Amino acid sequence: MTQTTQSQPGIQMSEAALKHVLALREQQGTDLYLRVGVRQGGCSGMSYMMDFEDPQNVTEHDEVYDYDGFKVVCDRKSLLYLYGLMLDYSNALIGGGFQFTNPNATQTCGCGKSFGA
Incomplete structure (x- = not known):
C-alpha cells in the first residue's frame, strides 16, 4: 500500500476542529484517522461525510x-x-458543530452540510 502524505494539505483544519476531532477519537479508544469525503444527496446535490x-x-x-x-x-x-476545504468547529448553541468552507462549491444549503459544484 502506498500512501501520499502532503505537506500542504488539500483539506485544512482549524485548531478548534482538530481539538474536537482529537477528543472524539480519544473516546473511541483507538488510533483512528479521520476520513472526509462527499456522497450524492443532500439539499444541494452533494453532502459532506466524515x-x-x-x-x-x-x-x-x-x-x-x-x-x-x-x-x-x-x-x-x-x-x-x-x-482547499477548510474544516472548522464551533461550540455555539445555534449553528454550532462542524462547518465546511468549500471554495469549489457553487451553491450551498442553509444547513451547511451539502453543496453543489
Missing part, C-alpha cells in the same frame, strides 16, 4: 494529510470537490 477510519483501510487511492501526527484521509474522487 467518519473515523482504521488505518488499515487506507488505500493507494487515498490522499493522507498529517496534522502533527493526526491523519486526515480523503479519496481522490472526493478530493476533486473538496480541494
Whole structure:
C-alpha cells in the first residue's frame, strides 16, 4: 500500500476542529484517522461525510494529510470537490458543530452540510 502524505494539505483544519476531532477519537479508544469525503444527496446535490477510519483501510487511492501526527484521509474522487476545504468547529448553541468552507462549491444549503459544484 502506498500512501501520499502532503505537506500542504488539500483539506485544512482549524485548531478548534482538530481539538474536537482529537477528543472524539480519544473516546473511541483507538488510533483512528479521520476520513472526509462527499456522497450524492443532500439539499444541494452533494453532502459532506466524515467518519473515523482504521488505518488499515487506507488505500493507494487515498490522499493522507498529517496534522502533527493526526491523519486526515480523503479519496481522490472526493478530493476533486473538496480541494482547499477548510474544516472548522464551533461550540455555539445555534449553528454550532462542524462547518465546511468549500471554495469549489457553487451553491450551498442553509444547513451547511451539502453543496453543489
